Amino acid sequence: MAMDSTKYLSVQSLTKYIKYKFEKDPYLQRVFLKGELSNVKHHTNGHIYFSVKDDQSVISAVMFRYDADKLNFKPEEGQNVLLAGNITLYERRGQYQIYVKEMQIDGIGQLFLKLEENKELLKIKGYLKTEHKKPLPAFPEHIAIVSSTTSAAIKDMITTLSRRYPLVKVTTLNTYVQGGRSKDSVIDNLKRADALKADTVILARGGGSIEDLWTFNELEVALAVFNMKTPIVTGVGHETDITLVDYVSDLRAPTPTAAAEQAVPNIKDLNTRLGELHRQLDNLTLSRISNSRQMLDNLSNYYKFKNPNLLYTEQTERLRDLSSTLDNFMSQELLNLRHRLDKYMSALAYNNPAPDIQKYQSELKRTSGDLNRQMKMMISQKVERLAANINVLESVxxxxxxxxxxxxxxxxxxxxxxxxxxxxxxxxxxxxxxxxxxxxxxxxxxxxxx
Known part of the structure; x- marks a missing residue:
C-alpha cells in the first residue's frame, strides 16, 4: 500500500514549528534560572557560550556581547549564578537553549566577589603596603580587646594573656560581631579603643561562615582599622578565614587565641632569657674584677709610683721642651708671614693699574673725538645723497x-x-x-x- 507523502513534515518544518511555539509561549519569554556554569567559552567577538547545570539536568546558554559587556564579573567554570533570559530553539541543531540577558553571582559567590572588589579598591589606594604597618610594642602595659564579651573567644584571649604575660592590663569593649548592628558597633568600639591610648588593640571573633564574618569584610570597618593610631592585631575566624580587616591591620593572627599570643611575650621565655642574661652579667662582672685587680697589681709595682718625684720631674721637663718648641714655631711662622706680606706688597705696587687707567682714558677721549667727526661727515654725505636722489625721483x-x-x-x-x-x-x-x-x-x- 503506497503511503501518502503529503502528510509528512520535513525536519526543518517541524523545527520551525517548535521554534514558533517556544517564541510565542509567554512563560518562556522571561525565565529565571539558577545553576552552575559549565563549558564556559569567551568568544573573540564578545559573545559568551556556556551551559547551566544542576544535579539532574543541563541547558545550553548564550549571552551576546551587548548584554555581556554589562557584567561586573567574568563568568568562569564552576560559578553558581542567577540568570534571566528567554528560551528559544537553535534550528541548525534542533536544540533548545536560553538567551541570557542578565547574570549575577548566586549567594555566597556574590559575597566573595564583593570581598575581592573591596580588596582591589584598598590595593589601588595603597592601603595594603607594608610601609603602613605599625610595629607592636615588645612589652605592652595595656591591651584593649574589641570583641563580644559573651563569646568563648574573648575568654580564651583573656586566659592566654594572663598566662603568658600577667603584667599586662586588659580592657574589654563589648561589641556586636554579627548581625545588622555589628558594623556600627565594631567601628564605634575601635574609636573608643584608640582613645584609651592602650599599647595594643586586638579585634577578634570566633569562626563562622562568610555570612557570619561579613562585618569584618565591610569596607567601612577595614578603613576604621587602617586609620587606627594604636597598633592593632586581628584574629577573626579560623586559620583558613582571611577577612578584609586582616589585610589592613598591623598584624594578622589565624585565630583569636593566636592574636593574644602574638600581642604579648611569654613570661616563661622572658624568665629564661633573664636568667641567661643574669649569668652573662655575673661572668662579665667577675672577669672585669679579675682584670682590674691584675691591672692594679701591675701599677702598684711600677717603679715610678715608688718614687712620685720621678713623675713630676719628667712632666716638668716635657712641659719646658714643649713651650720652647712652641715659641720657636711661632717666631718662625711670624717671620714667614712677614716675608709673604712684603712680597705681596711689592707685587701690588708693580701691578698698580693707575698709569694704565690714565693712558686708556686719554686714548678713549681721542677716539671719541674721532668718532664724532666721522659721524658728522657721514651724516653730511648721506644728506647730500638723499637730496640728489630726491631730485632724480622728481625728474621722473x-x-x-x-x-x-x-x-x-x-x-x-x-x-x-x-x-x-x-x-x-x-x-x-x-x-x-x-x-x-x-x-x-x-x-x-x-x-x-x-
Missing part, C-alpha cells in the same frame, strides 16, 4: 610730466596705452596736472589704418 615723477603739459587716459580705471583697446562709444577719462575730463570715443584710428 608722473606729476612733473603732467606739469609739462602731458596727460594720461584711463578706461575702466586702467591706463590706455593703445587706441585699439578702445571702441566707439566707450567713455574715457583724461587726467591733467590739474583736473580730469570725461569724453566719449567717436572714432578710433590705429597705426595700422594710417
Amino acid at each position: 615723477s608722473p606729476v612733473q610730466i603732467l606739469k609739462r603739459g602731458y596727460s594720461y587716459t584711463t578706461f575702466n580705471n586702467k591706463i590706455v596705452t593703445d587706441a585699439k583697446n578702445l571702441n566707439v562709444g566707450d567713455v574715457i577719462e583724461t587726467s591733467f596736472n590739474s583736473g580730469t575730463v570725461s569724453a566719449k570715443v567717436t572714432e578710433v584710428n590705429t597705426d595700422d589704418e594710417k
